[in-house]
Amino acid sequence: MSSVYFKNVGKFYGTTEVVKNFNLEVKDGExxxxxxxxxxxxxxxxxxxxxxxxxxxxxxxxxxxxxSSPETNHFVPPEKRHIGMVFQSYAVWPHMxxxxxxxxxxxxxRMSRTEIQDRVSEVLEMVQLNGLEKRMPNQLSGGQQQRxxxxxxxxxxxxxxxxxxxxCNLDAKLRGKMRRDIRKIQQDLKITVIFVTHDQIEATTMSxxxxxxxxxxxxxxxxxxxVKDKPANDFxxxxxxxx
Amino acid sequence: xxxxxxxKALSPYSILGLGFSIxxxxxxxxxxxxxxxxxxSGDGGSFTLEHMESLxxxxxxxxxxxxxxxxxxxxxxxxxxxxxxxxxxxxRTNIPFSxxxxxxxxxxxxxxxxxxxxxxxxxxNPSNGLLNNIFGAGTFNIYSYxxxxxxxxxxxxxxxxLVLLASLDRMDSSLEEAARxxxxxxxxxxxxxxxxxxxPALASGILLVTLAAAASFGVPAMIGTPARIFxxxxxxxxxxKMGSMNGIYMAGSLSLVLLVLAxxxxxxxxxxxxxxxxxxxxxxxxxxxxVELGKWKTPILILxxxxxxxxxxxxxxxxxxxxxxxxxxxxxxxxxxxxxxxRVIFEMNETGRALWNSTYLGVTAATxxxxxxxxxxxxxxxxxxxxxxxxxxxxxxxxxxxxxxVALAFIMAFSGKFLGIFPSLYNTLGILWLAYMTKYLSFAVxxxxxxxxxxxxxxxxxxxxxxxxxxxxxxxxxxxLMKPSLVAAWFLIFMPCFGELTMTILLSGPxxxxxxxLLFQLQEYADASGGGSxxxxxxxxxxxxxxxxxxxxxxxxxxxx
Numbered sequence: 074m075s076s077v078y079f080k081n082v083g084k085f086y087g088t089t090e091v092v093k094n095f096n097l098e099v100k101d102g103e104x105x106x107x108x109x110x111x112x113x114x115x116x117x118x119x120x121x122x123x124x125x126x127x128x129x130x131x132x133x134x135x136x137x138x139x140x141s142s143p144e145t146n147h148f149v150p151p152e153k154r155h156i157g158m159v160f161q162s163y164a165v166w167p168h169m170x171x172x173x174x175x176x177x178x179x180x181x182x183r184m185s186r187t188e189i190q191d192r193v194s195e196v197l198e199m200v201q202l203n204g205l206e207k208r209m210p211n212q213l214s215g216g217q218q219q220r221x222x223x224x225x226x227x228x229x230x231x232x233x234x235x236x237x238x239x240x241c242n243l244d245a246k247l248r249g250k251m252r253r254d255i256r257k258i259q260q261d262l263k264i265t266v267i268f269v270t271h272d273q274i275e276a277t278t279m280s281x282x283x284x285x286x287x288x289x290x291x292x293x294x295x296x297x298x299x300v301k302d303k304p305a306n307d308f309x310x311x312x313x314x315x316x
Numbered sequence: 317x318x319x320x321x322x323x324k325a326l327s328p329y330s331i332l333g334l335g336f337s338i339x340x341x342x343x344x345x346x347x348x349x350x351x352x353x354x355x356x357s358g359d360g361g362s363f364t365l366e367h368m369e370s371l372x373x374x375x376x377x378x379x380x381x382x383x384x385x386x387x388x389x390x391x392x393x394x395x396x397x398x399x400x401x402x403x404x405x406x407x408r409t410n411i412p413f414s415x416x417x418x419x420x421x422x423x424x425x426x427x428x429x430x431x432x433x434x435x436x437x438x439x440x441n442p443s444n445g446l447l448n449n450i451f452g453a454g455t456f457n458i459y460s461y462x463x464x465x466x467x468x469x470x471x472x473x474x475x476x477x478l479v480l481l482a483s484l485d486r487m488d489s490s491l492e493e494a495a496r497x498x499x500x501x502x503x504x505x506x507x508x509x510x511x512x513x514x515x516p517a518l519a520s521g522i523l524l525v526t527l528a529a530a531a532s533f534g535v536p537a538m539i540g541t542p543a544r545i546f547x548x549x550x551x552x553x554x555x556x557k558m559g560s561m562n563g564i565y566m567a568g569s570l571s572l573v574l575l576v577l578a579x580x581x582x583x584x585x586x587x588x589x590x591x592x593x594x595x596x597x598x599x600x601x602x603x604x605x606x607v608e609l610g611k612w613k614t615p616i617l618i619l620x621x622x623x624x625x626x627x628x629x630x631x632x633x634x635x636x637x638x639x640x641x642x643x644x645x646x647x648x649x650x651x652x653x654x655x656x657x658x659r660v661i662f663e664m665n666e667t668g669r670a671l672w673n674s675t676y677l678g679v680t681a682a683t684x685x686x687x688x689x690x691x692x693x694x695x696x697x698x699x700x701x702x703x704x705x706x707x708x709x710x711x712x713x714x715x716x717x718x719x720x721x722v723a724l725a726f727i728m729a730f731s732g733k734f735l736g737i738f739p740s741l742y743n744t745l746g747i748l749w750l751a752y753m754t755k756y757l758s759f760a761v762x763x764x765x766x767x768x769x770x771x772x773x774x775x776x777x778x779x780x781x782x783x784x785x786x787x788x789x790x791x792x793x794x795x796x797l798m799k800p801s802l803v804a805a806w807f808l809i810f811m812p813c814f815g816e817l818t819m820t821i822l823l824s825g826p827x828x829x830x831x832x833x834l835l836f837q838l839q840e841y842a843d844a845s846g847g848g849s850x851x852x853x854x855x856x857x858x859x860x861x862x863x864x865x866x867x868x869x870x871x872x873x874x875x876x877x
Contacts, residue, residue, distance in 0.1 A: 125493050125605045151605075152499045164490035168512040178498035225494070 082131035109286035124151035157226030346725035430534025435631030476521035489604035531718030638850035681752035689760020719818035767801025
């Protein structure tokens with residue numbers, strides 16, 4: 074279980090600055106949400122942690138490891154960062170069954186067959202998919218595919234789990250259950266989670282702390298109650314009071 | 317009153333009726349005639365298997381059949397080896413100039429493969445080919461199986477490449493990113509995630525190449541025939557040029573065999589698409605994370621440029637030098653001059669006629685096909701009339717049918733008094749126009765269909781609510797919004813028609829030259845053509861490049877290469 078540090082992180086696309094002077098410490102074992110309207114830079118910040126995007130300036134550290142620092146030309150590629158991620162589109166591989174999808178990271182790590190078997194059944198039980206190992210993704214509902222993606226993200230016991238708007242494609246009822254399930258798994262495993270969402274209810278009900286973002290910058294960081302009680306400015310107040 | 321009349325005349329139902337009648341005449345009738353005449357050609361039109369039988373008993377025909385299958389299959393395999401690594405490098409790595417490289421690697425798609433045959437004959441004919449002058453006599457012999465397969469592959473790999481690029485661009489990039497975060501290396505991601513997901517596209521691309529190679533005429537005629545390597549298309553040509561009725565029937569029967577072969581290939585392709593395709597295509601297209609080539613960047617770029625040179629630069633250079641050579645096969649600067657250009661452009665009467673005929677045919681075929689295609693696409697996309705699916709299928713059939721077969725069917729259907737009233741169309745510009753339009757109609761249906769699909773009905777409805785009539789809406793809303801698709805469709809049809817050879821050579825005789833048939837005649841006297849075919853080839857390439865540029869501009873990069 075790990076911490077993530079952002080130090081003066083910036084990201085440019087061409088001449089557009091999508092993440093500005095981002096400073097944050099994500100603490101060991103907490104669930105932190107990046108919340109903000111679309112285009113505020115929250116998904117980009119998440120992808121900077123995974124290494125799927127490279128920051129243009131500043132430093133990112135996971136625990137003691139410096140993973141990206143453009144100034145010193147230091148960059149650890151995503152496959153070496155030991156991170157789990159759940160994508161908005163789930164990204165469940167359609168040509169592999171549930172077992173093979175979830176087992177993939179372990180096979181890459183060349184674990185023994187019995188160990189893979191044990192770990193996969195353990196994690197499938199956790200996401201309540203046991204018994205569906207042989208199913209192909211097109212035989213699963215959206216919610217079940219979501220759980221496959223979550224299991225795949227957890228199976229290698231990553232240092233940090235990144236969730237990119239994982240619930241926005243689910244219907245309202247399922248979303249509520251998934252919120253509780255994710256939170257429970259996170260607390261059971263005491264794993265560090267960064268959760269990106271534009272849904273303020275999701276953020277306030279699930280997280281230990283939330284990071285409110287707008288136009289590439291952090292506007293406020295705090296626990297849900299702190300942010301609700303003392304919004305830093307009108308933007309935060311407006312954003313939290315919508316609908 | 318007039319308004320009312322116009323509205324009635326242009327109602328979807330009358331368009332549907334008109335469309336159906338035209339399609340019956342062009343896409344159904346000729347093929348029925350081909351079928352019946354091949355089997356009911358006995359005395360007094362009785363049923364006979366005589367022609368089929370004599371075909372299947374003739375060793376030379378059977379050899380042509382096995383040659384066709386062998387050469388098409390090997391062409392598909394070589395094309396695959398060219399296209400697959402290329403598609404990965406161009407879509408998944410940080411190779412510099414990827415946009416330009418893409419364009420250039422896809423460009424042979426727009427050019428008639430027989431131009432490549434001409435170029436490679438100048439480069440590698442055994443007697444005085446340019447490459448043999450450089451590397452020593454007898455190093456290369458283009459008149460061989462290997463030569464045939466190489467020239468075909470150097471064009472048809474673009475079929476696979478285009479299909480793969482489209483499928484790789486559309487793939488949900490998070491599928492690969494998820495594998496990356498699981499710790500997989502780029503190579504591993506390619507083989508375990510990317511390749512399985514593009515397999516359906518790959519398979520259909522391979523079958524497409526097989527079909528195109530089996531249907532191609534120009535390359536086998538120019539390279540295979542001098543080496544006495546016959547394919548089905550060149551065999552059909554020989555039968556037809558015998559001039560006798562028996563020859564026509566033999567050609568017709570053999571073309572039916574080719575049609576069956578094409579049908580099987582297409583069926584397989586459809587079946588694979590249905591059976592294997594995964595819904596891996598996401599609505600939202602995000603840019604994939606590119607693989608850093610690092611120290612491999614320069615070597616790979618150099619390799620690509622070298623490939624480009626061999627595939628594209630060398631043949632172009634070949635015809636350029638050949639067109640400037642006063643005497644073919646002599647390699648010195650004193651031997652360069654513009655005599656060939658002067659002779660071809662100003663002294664040969666046929667050149668002017670051929671350029672005029674090809675332009676005229678290209679323009680009329682492109683215009684009529686675009687108009688008809690737009691009407692069919694309108695019915696397909698903007699109405700709910702029953703049977704509209706059939707229009708699409710009928711319009712698409714001739715394009716999947718080998719050109720040789722289309723030509724034979726048209727000869728049988730439209731020579732002799734058609735329905736007892738119309739004069740024979742054989743060896744007229746009319747039959748060429750009809751054949752071109754029929755063959756390439758599906759380009760127009762598809763392109764304008766995409767256009768209609770992108771325009772929301774509410775835009776037109778808003779115009780109607782604002783008081784515009786049906787006709788005014790068409791004029792002020794639909795047409796301006798459709799303009800890019802219409803321009804693209806027009807040029808996409810003009811390009812292949814301008815240099816068409818496969819159908820033209822069968823449908824026309826002396827007196828009706830087109831650019832394609834003139835090039836073919838010049839090339840028949842192969843190395844003795846004295847650079848004439850090189851000059852004309854350069855003109856064709858230049859015109860196709862120009863047309864391609866216009867398509868690309870008009871459609872903002874959506875069509876064109």
